[in-house]
Structures are given as C-alpha cells and as structure tokens.
Amino acid sequence: MRAGREDVADVIVVGAGPAGASTAHWCATAGLDVLLLEKAAFPRDKVCGDGLTPRAVAELARMGVGTQAEDGWIRNEGLRVVAGGRSWELPWPDLASYPGYGMARARMTLDQRLAQHAQAGGAKLLERTKVTGPLLDERSGRVVGVVAQPLDTRGRAEGAPVQFRAPVVVAADGVSSRFATALGITRRDDRPLGTAVRTYFRTQTSAGSTTRHEDPWMESHLELWDGAPGGSTLLPGYGWIFALGDGTANVGLGAVSSTPARQSAGGHDYRALLDTWVRNTPAEWGFTAENQVGPVRGAALPMGFNRSPLYSGGAVLVGDSAGMVSPFNGEGIAYALQAGRVAADAIAQARTRTTDDARERTLGTYADRMRADLGGYYTLGRAFVRLIEHPHVMRACVRYGLPRPVVMRFVLKLLSDCYEPRGGDWVDRVIAGLTRVVPAA
Template sequence: MSNSDDADVIVVGAGPAGSAVAHYCAVAGLTVLVLEKASFPRDKICGDGLTPRAVAELARMGVDTSEDDGWIRNEGLRVVAGARSWELAWPEIDAYPSYGMARARTSLDHRLVQHAQASGAKLRERTAVTGPVVDERTDRVVGVTARDVDERGRKVGDEITFRAPIVVAADGVSSRFALGLGLEKRVDRPVGVAVRTYFETPRHDDPWMESHLELWDGAPGRSNQLPGYGWIFSLGDGTANVGLGSVSSTPARQSAANIDYKDLFGKWMANAPGDWEFTPENQRGPVRGAALPMGFNRKPLYTRGVFLVGDSGGMVSPFNGEGIAYALQAGRVAADAIAQARTRGTDAARERVLERYPRQMSDELGGYYTLGRIFVRLIEQPRIMQACTRYGLPRPVVMRFVLKLLSDCYDPHGGDWVDRVITGLTKVVPSS
C-alpha cells in the first residue's frame, strides 16, 4: 500500500540527530516527514548532560534554552579521583559558550522534535520503519516501508510505503535501516557500555557536572577499584542522572571483559557520598543500559541517497561518551548538503554535493575521533590510568589540557596554546 505522505526528505527516528536534520531541511523549504516508532514523551538511555559544544548547536537551531523552560546550566566539570576532587570551569573561548546544560532525555527529545515541527517538518509517531525502498534501475533508495505500532509496541496493520529522494537514517545504535542496506558496524572502532538511573537528591541543582574517574566498592584507596567511570548530572528538577560506563578499543575486548554493570552500579551506590542521598528509597526508575557506538563505527555516512546521522553512524566521542553534540552537528551538516544539492541541475552534480557530507564530517571530527581511539587504547591499561589520575590531574596545566581535550571544548580557529596543540594533533593523525 502506498501513502500520500511522500516528501523531499524522510527522516527515520526523532532523536536529536533526526530532529536537527528535520529542522534545518524544513527551514530550507524542503518537505520533511519524520517517522518515529515510539510516541512522545519517550525515554532514551543517556547521561542527559550537554557540553558547551552541544549548547552551541542548540543556539544555532534557535532552541529556547531558558531556565523558565526547564533547562539547568552548569559551570563546568567536577573531577573526582580517589579521595580528591577538582572543579574545572568550562573554558572561555570564542567557539562555544562558557556553560553546559542538562535536561532529561524524556523532555529534551520531545522539545527538539517540537522545534522541528514548528519549523515545518511533519512527525508521524508509532510508525516503525521496516526497510528501504530501492529503485531497481538506479539502485538508489527512494523511500521506506513501514508499519503502524500499537500502544504495546507491536507492529500492526498493512505495510505502508513512503517515498522520498533522500532518506536520513537517525534510528540509533542498532540502525536497522542501515543494516537493511548491508551497512555493518566496524569491528576496529571503540565501543562503550553505560547504565544509568535517576535519584531524588537535595543536590539536584548542583552547578557542576560530576565525573568519577575511579570507582571503589568501599573507601577510596582502601578497597577494590571497580572497572569503568561514573557520572552525576544534576537536572534541577529535584533529581539527578547517575550512571557508570566503560569503553573498550574494540567490541571483542568489550565482550571479553564480561562485566555486570548493574552489579557494579549497586556497589558504587552503596559507597556514594551521603550528602547526595542515593538511597534505594530515593531511586526513581530502574537501572537501564545501552551501547555507545563510537568513532564513526559505521560507514559510509552517505550512500545511494541515504545519510547516517548520530548514533546510526557511530558519532559518540571515545573520550567522554558524548553523543548529543555530534548528533546535532551531523543533522546540520547533512541538511546543508541536502538543501544545496537541490540547486544543482543534473543528477551527477547533485550527487557530488551530497557526497560532501561524509567528507565534511571526517574533516571536522575524524582527527579528534582518531585521538580518541588512541586514548582508549591507553586507558585500557590500568597502570597508565592510575598514573594519569595520581600524577597528572593535580597539575593545573595538565587539568586545563585534559578538560579541553576530553570535553572537545577547544577553539580550532584560535584560542590559547592548548587549543593550538589539540588542533594540531587532530590534523596530523589520520581522519579515517
């Protein structure tokens, strides 16, 4: 069965990446159809923290990020290692604002898709995309097939066909749409695993995002160190997002580790600082986990009329597990290529413009992700990680360098010597 809801662009998935590309394409005058298998508001496993880089992308989109609309700002990162902590303010640079933000994904994703709708995109919820529609003559994707989803998440009814000359796969880490085209994940890229839950806490408006580089099942330094890192992100609504994760240089190493993350989380919480009040009585919701696809772990990012954006293209930073900023960036870059291609007079010329997207993403992020892969291989060695936290972090110059590198908050077009060193490193390493 065909459907009248055909468009210039079909977006599969309404997370940050999908909403960003839908917004920008709609603003450019394209008809956009967003297909989302769930209904809003819906949850997503995430730390809920937004770095200054992500805040800058929200500003480009024109999203209202005022405190009156439920956003909370943070001043920087509080790094906890062993029994010590350091508060590192977000850097003052021209490229990004000097503050981060936090917002639960149940409301963040809803706000972003509403913003795309206000720009002119059409959203169809409870619609599960089942595969691509391929033109046999050109071998290009010219649409998608889909089925409705009932309130229990089951596919119902007949299959529907939606047609468009451009399809954007923004359907997350599993990206069944990409798999339907034979685009498999790369086994030579880092992968992370994270678990998180929410707690009611009197420190719900803490002005610092907190990162625990060492996790202990008792007193720091006098008990067993647990694998992984932890975070506490205050949400300003009476709760905090609390989670832990780990990263491995390859999926094989991740599987070999065979870590029970929920068990680790329980041990960490049993010894969390008492003033946070992370007690079973204050826990809100179960501990849930998800994979973090890192370092462009699925390529090509564009092929045969299909764009991969966000998690579907493995756009999570190997340094810190950040994915929202890069999802928004990818949506912006992809939309620009799509809008510019419309102005070209031949199929060949349009294709050359569309192929600019993966090159631009590689130019902007490839070198940084390569440094991230090197970083992951280093911190897989416990002795190196312990030496860095014990001897490196107490030095102010090292702390400033680490903050800018790990948070991707450096100015690639100027700034101080730290910015120039990081920029230089991203340009001398391979970007593939």
C-alpha cells in the first residue's frame, strides 16, 4: 500500500489502540478487507494504568491473543484495597463468564501486540498516517472514507494528503476523537469525566530488597487526599500500584467528577497529588526520583457513553471515542475490546444485506447492543460518582463498608463489572437486576 494512492477497503479503522485493533481483528476474521490507520509508529505509549480486569482477559481469549508469561504478561489474583491504615485482599471472582484472574501489560507493548494480532488476521496496518477528517458523499452527506496525511519519522507532514474510501469508517481515535468531532458528534456535558496521571518506577533495587513489580495483587488506595494524609479534602478517586513483572510498576492515581464542569471547578493539581502520595510511600518500595522511569503523564477518561450517537451515516464510534470508560473504576480496555467485537459483527452482517435501508438498520444494531449490555451499568456508575463526590460519603464507606466481607464482595463485583449477567449467586443476581431496572445510559 503506497502513500498517495487511493485504496478501497470494506472498512477503515481510525486508530490502532485496543478498540481499533479489536475492530480490525474481528472484521478481518469475518473476511472483510480492513484498513487500519495509526498516526504514530509502534511501539508507542499511551497513558493508562496498564491493568486488565478479568472482563478484559476474557475478550483477549475470544480474540485468540496469547497471554503466556514468557511473552511479557503477568497475572494478578485480585485487588488489594488499602484504606484507613488497613488492607484487604479480594480475589477476583471465579465465574463462568470471566476467568478468575486479571493481567497487566504496559500499553507501550500491549497496543503493538494487539495491532500485530489484527495484522496476522488479515488487516492492513498503515502507521504514521494521520486522519485529518472524514470523506463525505456530496449528495447524501454519508461518510464514505477518510482524508489522511502521511507523516515522517518526526511526526511532520510528508507529501500530499491522500483519500481512502470505504462504506464504513470506525472512529477509534481516542478521547479527543477529531474524526467524530468533525462530524459534529461532540462530547456530552452530563456524563462523568475522569483524570488519571501515572508514571513508572523500577521497584527492585540494586540490593534486591523489594519486588513490588511481581506483586500478585493489583493495589488500590482508596483514600486520596488533596494534601497530606487526613488533609483538607477526600477526593472521589484512588491511587494504584500495578505490578508489570518486568522490574517496574505502574504507579498513578485517578479522580472522577460527575460532570466536566464540576471537575473544572475543583481545580486540583493531580501531578502534585501524585508526587505527594509517592513521597509518603514506604522507602523499601523504591518509589524515588532515581528509580522513576519516564515522566508523569496525564489523560482524560471519557465515561458512560459521553459521545453519541454510537453509529450515524457510515461512522461507528468505539472505545474512548464513544466515552466507554467505566464510571466505577476508570477501566476502558475491556469495553474497547468488546466494542470492537460487537461493531465488527454489525459491519459484517450489514455486508450481507441487499438494500441500503437494511444495511443501515443492521449497522444501527451495534449501538443497540452496546447500550443493552452497558447502558444500565453506566447509569448506576453515574449515580455512584455523584455519591462519592461527597467526602462524608467516602469516609462512611471506608469506615463502615470495608471491614464487612459481604459488602466488599458486592463492591468488588460491582466496581470491576465482574459478575454473572445471568444466574450466579445472589450478588450477581442483585447487580444484574439493578442494571436492568435503571434507565440505560
């Protein structure tokens, strides 16, 4: 495939993160001609906690992605919750729908691995290709392709813009989603918005005194203070330490507000918060400036379907482009992978329809299926965020909820979205029932 030549595909995917790679993989598996466009070159970094819940691991298994330890993956047994001077280790539930373990892998290599998997399935990957906007049909206004700009190794424009045409374009270009914005599909102000900052630390010193990088538990610190521990304001969020098994750990924190306006009004310096939190960790963990690997980086977390419609006139939105991050825990990878799978199924089915109207209805089932599965859960998540924005609610949860095993069992399944959607124990049935009775997001 040469820059400067128009290429026709069955589907174009904009962005090769987890959502884009999943879409490309499943479309290619269905026999479609797939063009996957990525503005950077692999390997490239993304701001993330690098943790994968059992729900995400299940999606990787569906894709056939190998997750052996020798290939750079590390498993974790569950979540260690730290608050009020105590800690609790909560194993992942062992369910029929999801495995009883999570995993971790740095996005620097995870995204490349997923893109390569899509390529192995038949997708055509074109790196250093920045999509600058949609290509529209002059009469109908329907999306029929993209306009793209080839980039050089420094990320500068190289040569003339090119056009790639396809009957369906999938926007998987992240939280900003310039592609969706160019179509007038803007972010909603009534959805939660999170902020995350993270960095990496070498956790095994030269003396070998600590091995936090091999910790079998994902660690979550629920008391996130704006100031010294016990300080002025208890924020709705948590700090994390996720072991990567390669001598390093991902260390970061995330906070959430019920609306972007409330987040802007808060005015918190999250990088400073991370610095304060890290400086108060035990010395033997090795979270020092000498052991820090790379800078502190931050990103917004678009939550609860904060951009819609998910499908319109030839354009499909998946992952962060559609605001699919969970309001409960900031998890986005599992839903990105799921969205790619569901979108690909709708696209493949639409190819079999014989009229334009039938194809449009079939493509529209993607949005229906995603909302049916996640809409109620995201609605509960919005209510959860509104509650924990009140510091006294957070204090009560930490003081009275954490010491009770039944409560924590319920909270783990709810916040991690790891419950049996049908059947299971009473906890599963309660959560599933709640997601069905509330209005879909």
